[in-house]
Amino acid sequence: xxxxxxxxxxxxxxxxxxxxxxxxxxxxxxxxxxxxxxxxxxxxxxxxxxxxxxxxxxxxxxxxxxxxxxxxxxxxxxxxxxxxxxxxxxxxxxxxxxxxxxxxxxxxxxxxxxxxxxxxxxxxxxxxxxxxxxxxxxxxxxxxxxxxxxxxxxxxxxxxxxxxxxxxxxxxxxxxxxxxxxxxxxxxxxxxxxxxxxxxxx
Amino acid sequence: xxxxxxxxxxxxxxxxxxxxxxxxxxxxxxxxxxxxxxxxxxxxxxxxxxxxxxxxxxxxxxxxxxxxxxxxxxxxxxxxxxxxxxxxxxxxxxxxxxxxxxxxxxxxxxxxxxxxxxxxxxxxxxxxxxxxxxxxxxxxxxxxxxxxxxxxxxxxxxxxxxxxxxxxxxxxxxxxxxxxxxxxxxxxxxxxxxxxxxxxxxxxxxxxxxxxxxxxxxxxxxxxxxxxxxxxxxxxxxxxxxxxxxxxxxxxxxxxxxxxxxxxxxxxxxxxxxxxxxxxxxxxxxxxxxxxxxxxxxxxxxxxxxxxxxxxxxxxxxxxxxxxxxxxxxxxxxxxxxxxxxxxxxxxxxxxxxxxxxxxxxxxxxxxxxxxxxxxxxxxxxxxxxxxxxxxxxxxxxxxxxxx
Numbered sequence: 201x202x203x204x205x206x207x208x209x210x211x212x213x214x215x216x217x218x219x220x221x222x223x224x225x226x227x228x229x230x231x232x233x234x235x236x237x238x239x240x241x242x243x244x245x246x247x248x249x250x251x252x253x254x255x256x257x258x259x260x261x262x263x264x265x266x267x268x269x270x271x272x273x274x275x276x277x278x279x280x281x282x283x284x285x286x287x288x289x290x291x292x293x294x295x296x297x298x299x300x301x302x303x304x305x306x307x308x309x310x311x312x313x314x315x316x317x318x319x320x321x322x323x324x325x326x327x328x329x330x331x332x333x334x335x336x337x338x339x340x341x342x343x344x345x346x347x348x349x350x351x352x353x354x355x356x357x358x359x360x361x362x363x364x365x366x367x368x369x370x371x372x373x374x375x376x377x378x379x380x381x382x383x384x385x386x387x388x389x390x391x392x393x394x395x396x397x398x399x400x401x402x
Numbered sequence: 403x404x405x406x407x408x409x410x411x412x413x414x415x416x417x418x419x420x421x422x423x424x425x426x427x428x429x430x431x432x433x434x435x436x437x438x439x440x441x442x443x444x445x446x447x448x449x450x451x452x453x454x455x456x457x458x459x460x461x462x463x464x465x466x467x468x469x470x471x472x473x474x475x476x477x478x479x480x481x482x483x484x485x486x487x488x489x490x491x492x493x494x495x496x497x498x499x500x501x502x503x504x505x506x507x508x509x510x511x512x513x514x515x516x517x518x519x520x521x522x523x524x525x526x527x528x529x530x531x532x533x534x535x536x537x538x539x540x541x542x543x544x545x546x547x548x549x550x551x552x553x554x555x556x557x558x559x560x561x562x563x564x565x566x567x568x569x570x571x572x573x574x575x576x577x578x579x580x581x582x583x584x585x586x587x588x589x590x591x592x593x594x595x596x597x598x599x600x601x602x603x604x605x606x607x608x609x610x611x612x613x614x615x616x617x618x619x620x621x622x623x624x625x626x627x628x629x630x631x632x633x634x635x636x637x638x639x640x641x642x643x644x645x646x647x648x649x650x651x652x653x654x655x656x657x658x659x660x661x662x663x664x665x666x667x668x669x670x671x672x673x674x675x676x677x678x679x680x681x682x683x684x685x686x687x688x689x690x691x692x693x694x695x696x697x698x699x700x701x702x703x704x705x706x707x708x709x710x711x712x713x714x715x716x717x718x719x720x721x722x723x724x725x726x727x728x729x730x731x732x733x734x735x736x737x738x739x740x741x742x743x744x745x746x747x748x749x750x751x752x753x754x755x756x757x758x759x760x761x762x763x764x765x766x767x768x769x770x771x772x773x774x775x776x777x778x779x780x781x782x783x784x785x786x787x788x789x790x791x792x793x794x795x796x797x798x799x800x801x802x803x804x805x806x
Contacts, residue, residue, distance in 0.1 A: 222483055222486070222487065225483070225486065226479060226483060229479050229482060230479070233474065234468075234471075237471050237472065237474065238466035238471050241466055241470070241471045241472060242464065242466055247472040250471075250472055251472065251474055251478060254474070254478075255478060255481070255482050255485075258482055259482060259485060259486060262486045263486075327463070328462065328463040331459075331460065331463035331464075332463060332464070335463075335464075346460065346464070347464065349425045349426065349429055350425070350428075350429065350457075350460055350461040350464045351464045351465070351466065353429045353430075353431065354429075354431065355426055355429075355431035355432070356423075356425075356426050356431075358431075371422040371423070372422065374422070374425050375421070375422050378456065378457070378460065381460070393456075394459070395455075395456035395457070395458075395459035395460050395463070396452070396455055396456050396459055397459065398458075398459035398460075398462050398463055399455040399456065399457075399458040399459035399462065400455070400459075
């Protein structure tokens with residue numbers, strides 16, 4: 201579960217950042233560093249992209265801090281910016297490196313790999329890695345809902361704020377995302393009960 | 403039958419609704435009533451228990467261990483600050499404000515070089531019992547960026563902070579501008595003040611920042627001070643804790659902490675350092691309050707001047723002068739009739755004299771003058787004025803020169 205800054209203190213920091221207080225901004229930067237780096241790392245698995253996306257997010261926070269009107273928690277607002285940065289990155293990357301994405305998908309889709317894992321009584325770490333790769337194949341909105349819930353620890357109302365949809369949509373997205381995830385895992389040659397296995401600590 | 407069918411349908415609907423809440427049951431963000439309903443449902447619904455276990459697996463798969471995520475350099479923050487600093491400068495509509503703002507701490511500092519100003523400050527420093535650092539290495543490492551306080555800018559006006567005083571002081575020796583100091587006095591909490599002074603000078607190669615936090619009681623009586631500043635105090639942090647009729651002065655440097663308990667020589671105590679001219683703004687503000695309460699408006703006020711960076715206290719008196727005093731705006735502008743206060747630090751032949759020029763209408767300190775005195779090295783008087791109020795300049799009109 202991510203450690204959060206005290207929301208009141210955070211709102212103050214946001215106000216001071218809006219008034220161009222670099223010291224307050226530096227505090228926000230440090231406060232969000234661990235959390236946003238985990239967020240971007242999970243999506244990119246690319247050290248440079250993670251650093252760049254985190255920096256871009258914080259610069260946008262600096263530029264738009266004046267427009268933050270307190271209608272939601274500062275962290276929800278910041279994550280909304282981070283989410284849009286991640287989307288932009290995925291879109292740009294998709295355009296540029298379509299071929300490598302396809303290659304990766306093919307590799308993941310090889311049934312033998314999955315079978316080997318099952319036969320070898322794949323370790324927990326390997327299972328986690330499979331789940332993450334499967335997650336990468338989910339539609340963007342479903343993936344984001346899952347990450348914001350389980351990695352960032354947001355409530356469904358906050359996620360609705362970040363993704364710009366209704367709370368009901370968030371709930372059904374995760375419901376369907378999980379179902380799709382199992383199908384992807386099976387498509388990778390796994391049994392589809394890997395989530396359950398992970399939870400049992402196998 | 404119809405009732406049972408509806409009941410089953412209701413339960414089915416309820417099961418689905420509660421199943422959809424499981425992700426947030428797991429991450430602990432449900433409202434209390436939702437949480438309770440979900441918990442109760444889980445007790446008898448095996449499907450949801452299995453679902454919850456799978457979600458737990460999903461959560462565990464997504465945990466990014468601290469050693470897994472890349473560790474970023476400290477330099478990323480510095481670079482980001484540089485970028486946002488550059489952006490605010492590029493979009494700043496007021497060049498003058500930009501000049502004052504200067505994110506000086508982002509630039510490498512040049513070595514402190516001697517100049518008339520430096521010698522003057524050094525002289526004052528020696529008088530006050532301390533010596534200014536003469537090179538950058540002696541100044542020590544600057545405070546980390548997030549420990550610094552933002553200096554005064556016009557943007558503070560749009561800021562929901564409680565700014566009590568704000569201004570710019572220009573120090574001139576003869577007719578040469580030597581240094582500029584921007585200052586902001588803001589109220590942090592009741593009785594908790596923050597004075598931020600930023601000193602910039604073309605003549606003094608280093609730029610200094612003095613940040614002070616003052617805790618005051620209801621009568622504006624200081625309870626404690628903390629001070630820090632890389633130039634003025636040679637990288638040392640000075641602190642004062644006032645305790646009855648004595649004060650404990652502390653000087654903290656990277657190497658050692660020095661304490662000294664000094665008696666207070668008058669009430670109330672004030673903080674004084676001649677390199678930070680905005681101290682006089684505070685002094686004047688305090689004096690105006692005291693005279694407003696006094697029965698004799700010409701009473702001499704007695705203060706205890708605390709000079710923590712020299713680990714000493716000295717007497718400070720302030721009295722009103724009856725001599726008419728006139729300041730001139732710009733080289734040939736209009737003249738202002740002002741009140742003149744005479745401050746004396748110390749006693750006898752070693753005493754140092756400073757004149758304060760105050761606007762009669764609202765008690766604003768407009769200018770200061772440090773006359774030529776035997777214990778000071780400068781052969782010309784030092785004149786300090788509020789350059790934000792008088793950008794065209796301010797000087798002592800001829801008929802007031804030398805009046806005491």
